[in-house]
Amino acid sequence: MKGVLVAATLLVTSAGLMGQSAPVPAGSTHAGTDHAVPAQSPPSYSGSAPADVLPVASAPAAVTVALDRTVADATLGGTFSFDATVRNESAQPVSGLIAHLNVLSSDPSVYVDPEDWSSHRSQFLDVLPAHSSATLRWPVQAVTAGPAIVYVAVTDPAAKTVAVSGPLQVTVPQRATINAGGIVPLALGIPAVVLALLVFTALRRRHLR
């Protein structure tokens, strides 16, 4: 029996590790995380037809980004989507643009991990023709209660500047949380009941002998 319990302890340690998930590279569309956020649709373009003439501009100085709303309400664990419109204000097409989603909390006591909010935070744009725009859709899951600010930044690999959208203010109401104190009666009560049964059967066995 002692061997059995030792083996159980060893395996318990092993089992306890099983819930760990793999580290995920931050902010990449190739992260491959498995959250309940649906896959994104490709960006839709509007304006003049994509240019087939080179060179294209690389600096995003004339690029702007705007969100389709400034306020959003979400339930804890619920998903919502918003659109970000990236516009090329210049007279030349631009290429290599990267739009990146960020989430932060305005409450200093709340830690927000943007990777939990969206598993596909970076979107890569094709060539954006002059005076045209592309609309990017971002499904987001509100995983942290409290006030949060969501925004989108656009840049390219050779950029010296970053274009940033206005903020999307998200309010996520708190749901029932685990009560640390409440677990104590349960954590002590169930083993106590099993122990009482164990003692009872042992006494009964002794009595029958």
Added chain:
Amino acid sequence: MAEPRTSTESRSSTAWLVIAEQELRDLWLAGRGLLLMFAYSVLLSVTSYLVATNQALNFLERRESVTLTLQVAVAVSGLLVLLGSADAVSGERERGTLETLLLTPASRQSLVVGKGTAALSLWVVSIALSVPYLWFIGRGVGVVAEAVVSGFIVSGLLALFLSGLGLLISTVSSTNRVSLSVSLFVLLALYAPTQLASIGVAGTAGDVLLRLDPFTGGLDYLNKLLVGGHSAGQDIGVLIPTLVAAAVFPVAALATASRLTLLTRERS
């Protein structure tokens, strides 16, 4: 001539029930089952307490906590079933009581089924004990029913697989020590790929290994369902190795039971 045959068939069909009843009595009234359940409940209490006292968990991490607790419950209940079944035949053999059992009118298959039933009772009780913990941790994130039902199904399949495996090993093992050692080694070998899955295994061989392992399949299914928010049927494919193992190993244990003997060592 018909009557004796009917009587034999009837006796044979109920023999496993008689054996199961006796085994259940030994397991739960002699204290060993309750002792294992006490250790199991302490483990779940510690896990749940650590999870519950971490107030910084967000919504996804709360779901992951439910999954962690469930995976611990599933894994340890599987371990208990394996220990119970690995001791079933080799334990009797070592204690010198197998000969008495073999002399009873019960068939060898009835013997194995009865002992397997007793081993599976450890799974039933352990999963039932995990429900209050799952309720407490998962009540805020609406995942309790899903966790209980999916945990019951996955752990049930794994319990069937492990009871078959344990009985199979126990039947062919000459001593209880051999049976328990081999069973635990196999169990650890089956758990190992679940760790590989968490760090990511590249390559075809690694992928095949993960797809064939019943444990990885079962635990991965729970993870996808509870953390990933997938539907119940979306990842049913990953459960195929678990389903196959749950069907094949009990049948193999029954097939091997017909050759159940005292083994040479004991006869000499």
